[in-house]
Amino acid sequence: MSRQSELAELSRVYDSSALSNRNILVNGSMKVAQRSTQVTSAGAGYLTVDRFYHELKNATDNLAYTTEQVTDAPSGFSKSLKLTVTTEESALANNEYGRMYYVVEGQDLQRIGYGTSACKEVTLSFYVKSSITGNFSTSIYLSASGGVIASQAYTINAADTWERKICTFPTYTTANVPNTNAAGMYINFGLFAGSTYNTLSPTFIAHTGAHLLGGQAANFAAVNGTTWQLTGVQLEVGSEATPFEHEPYSVTLAKAQRYCVDLTPTSGTSPYIGASAAAGNTTVAVAHIALPVQMRATPSATLSGTAGNYTVFNGADRTCTSYAINGMSPLGGGINFTCSGGGLTANDACGIYVANTNVRSIIEAEL
Numbered sequence: 210m211s212r213q214s215e216l217a218e219l220s221r222v223y224d225s226s227a228l229s230n231r232n233i234l235v236n237g238s239m240k241v242a243q244r245s246t247q248v249t250s251a252g253a254g255y256l257t258v259d260r261f262y263h264e265l266k267n268a269t270d271n272l273a274y275t276t277e278q279v280t281d282a283p284s285g286f287s288k289s290l291k292l293t294v295t296t297e298e299s300a301l302a303n304n305e306y307g308r309m310y311y312v313v314e315g316q317d318l319q320r321i322g323y324g325t326s327a328c329k330e331v332t333l334s335f336y337v338k339s340s341i342t343g344n345f346s347t348s349i350y351l352s353a354s355g356g357v358i359a360s361q362a363y364t365i366n367a368a369d370t371w372e373r374k375i376c377t378f379p380t381y382t383t384a385n386v387p388n389t390n391a392a393g394m395y396i397n398f399g400l401f402a403g404s405t406y407n408t409l410s411p412t413f414i415a416h417t418g419a420h421l422l423g424g425q426a427a428n429f430a431a432v433n434g435t436t437w438q439l440t441g442v443q444l445e446v447g448s449e450a451t452p453f454e455h456e457p458y459s460v461t462l463a464k465a466q467r468y469c470v471d472l473t474p475t476s477g478t479s480p481y482i483g484a485s486a487a488a489g490n491t492t493v494a495v496a497h498i499a500l501p502v503q504m505r506a507t508p509s510a511t512l513s514g515t516a517g518n519y520t521v522f523n524g525a526d527r528t529c530t531s532y533a534i535n536g537m538s539p540l541g542g543g544i545n546f547t548c549s550g551g552g553l554t555a556n557d558a559c560g561i562y563v564a565n566t567n568v569r570s571i572i573e574a575e576l
Contacts, residue, residue, distance in 0.1 A: 232454040233317055235464040236260045237442035239278060239288040243471040244569055247277035255575060258290045259465040260311055267305045272298040272430050282440050283336045283371040285453070289440035292400070298430035306422055307400035307430060309439065312576035314505065315352065315386045315393030321446055323353055324385025332377045333396065334450040336441040339365050340434070343427030346399035346407065347376050348420065352392060353384040356416040360409055362424025373441070375450040381413045390505050392576045396444065399425035400437060466502045472570035473563055481562040482570055488553035489545070494521045495535060496544045496561050504539040504574040514568040521548050523559040539574065
């Protein structure tokens with residue numbers, strides 16, 4: 210698409226806010242991956258790129274796969290999320306499915322107007338690439354009316370080729386999505402689905418599970434070595450898909466840090482956690498965490514590895530034996546690091562560093 214065509218397309222959907230902040234989603238370009246850039250033997254959770262959750266339902270008998278942030282991406286993008294099957298699923302049962310999903314806060318959906326006569330359609334666009342062709346599902350679940358869902362199928366036409374897909378979802382005027390920081394919408398990307406979960410419903414209906422991945426026919430899990438990639442994910446108000454809204458890395462990172470903050474520096478052989486610290490007594494050092502942005506809610510701390518991967522330094526190294534949250538809030542708080550053998554002096558400054566550079570120090574307030 211030429212620059213002139215892009216501007217013409219933007220002008221057709223222009224309103225008072227359409228030329229900026231069109232994309233309701235964060236990290237659709239897959240640029241930010243605070244937790245890891247690669248996870249082997251992947252299961253469920255926020256594993257690599259920020260804001261995109263992996264889930265497998267009952268697919269535990271054989272399936273194994275890797276998830277990673279890679280540089281293979283369509284023109285204009287630098288990163289994508291890539292899944293690769295390393296052990297195939299022997300047979301797809303009716304009650305099995307695999308999906309990626311993204312969760313949106315309810316307060317970020319109010320511009321759509323759910324539950325009102327002025328409700329607008331929304332358009333989901335994304336770039337996808339897979340080693341297999343066929344019909345895949347995407348669906349939107351709303352927390353309104355006890356949970357409603359609409360699903361659509363999209364087709365991957367050519368193997369190992371980046372394709373842009375556009376799916377427009379209908380209005381829903383029956384009930385509103387609560388205006389809070391809780392989950393208001395789930396956007397699902399199907400990988401495989403048994404018959405219990407793949408009934409298509411292009412309009413919003415009560416969610417029973419049957420329509421979760423409506424239209425999913427392709428089976429990502431069936432063959433060892435199968436790949437599936439995603440980037441350029443954008444959700445916007447209206448029935449038109451505009452060009453992807455690119456933004457500086459620093460902007461995307463700050464938005465992602467509302468949900469996840471990595472305290473561990475990525476440089477240095479023994480990097481210090483970015484926090485001031487002082488001894489509370491002879492065995493406990495308290496790291497005072499000032500978070501870079503206000504997080505969605507009071508966060509939890511996940512320090513990967515073991516407590517022994519962390520060391521308190523006050524002129525000598527003191528190996529940590531445990532850690533615990535100490536008064537955390539969305540703006541910051543403390544983490545207590547307990548040392549073996551004492552050796553600290555109350556109120557003295559100290560440093561806390563990671564003795565294993567593969568360890569992540571993650572603060573989370575995910576949905």
